[in-house]
Amino acid sequence: MIWFSADGHLSHANILEHCNRPFENVREMDETLITNWNNCVKDNDHVFYLGDFVWKKNPEPYLGQLAGKIHFIRGCHDDNFSRGAKERLESFTYGYYFCESFGYKGIRIWMSHYPCHSWRASFHGSYHLHGHSHNQYNPEFGKILDVGVDSAYEKLGEYRPFSLEEVMEYMKGRESYRE
Numbered sequence: 001m002i003w004f005s006a007d008g009h010l011s012h013a014n015i016l017e018h019c020n021r022p023f024e025n026v027r028e029m030d031e032t033l034i035t036n037w038n039n040c041v042k043d044n045d046h047v048f049y050l051g052d053f054v055w056k057k058n059p060e061p062y063l064g065q066l067a068g069k070i071h072f073i074r075g076c077h078d079d080n081f082s083r084g085a086k087e088r089l090e091s092f093t094y095g096y097y098f099c100e101s102f103g104y105k106g107i108r109i110w111m112s113h114y115p116c117h118s119w120r121a122s123f124h125g126s127y128h129l130h131g132h133s134h135n136q137y138n139p140e141f142g143k144i145l146d147v148g149v150d151s152a153y154e155k156l157g158e159y160r161p162f163s164l165e166e167v168m169e170y171m172k173g174r175e176s177y178r179e
Contacts, residue, residue: 003040003047003068005161006075006113006131007148008033010062012055019134019150021159033149034065036160041068046090047161048097050131050147051075051113060085073097075113075131107168115144122177127167141175 009015010030016023023029041047047068052075053059060082063070069090074081086092096112098120108126110119115130115137122128128144130137135151145151145167149159156166 001045002164003045003161004129004147004167005047005149006050007052007134007150009052010054011057033159036158038067040160043067048111050111052077052131058082058085063088073111073113125176127171142177143171143174145170
């Protein structure tokens with residue numbers, strides 16, 4: 001399976017207030033995010049993580065607790081990736097990742113940490129998946145989705161990654177940009 005996520009902000013105490021997350025403390029949040037991830041993602045699954053994984057700490061101990069093959073797109077709070085942390089990842093990218101033909105589905109997906117108003121092939125039905133906005137950037141049209149954990153909580157009812165199938169289902173209701 002293929003999964004997408006962003007903006008866990010593990011170890012970030014202020015995110016509880018900033019995003020109104022319903023946890024008593026950071027430890028409870030971190031444990032819940034890791035448990036929810038592992039309840040979905042299996043060892044051979046691929047996860048595209050679109051930035052802001054952990055707050056001001058080495059992410060290696062957290063990555064070691066997560067299932068799946070993680071493809072990482074750096075966000076604005078991902079300055080602490082050690083060599084060991086990067087070795088745990090399938091890929092580590094600065095900026096964006098574009099899949100011309102995404103797996104067996106033939107879907108084109110533009111992924112970045114930051115939301116874009118326009119992206120490659122946006123007028124031709126490609127998807128744009130992003131993080132950063134914590135479910136605060138929701139344009140009227142365009143096949144665009146914030147795949148961060150706060151958006152997942154709003155749309156799926158729990159803090160966890162989105163599956164490719166859930167993304168596809170969401171995009172059915174979205175109109176592509178028009179030329």
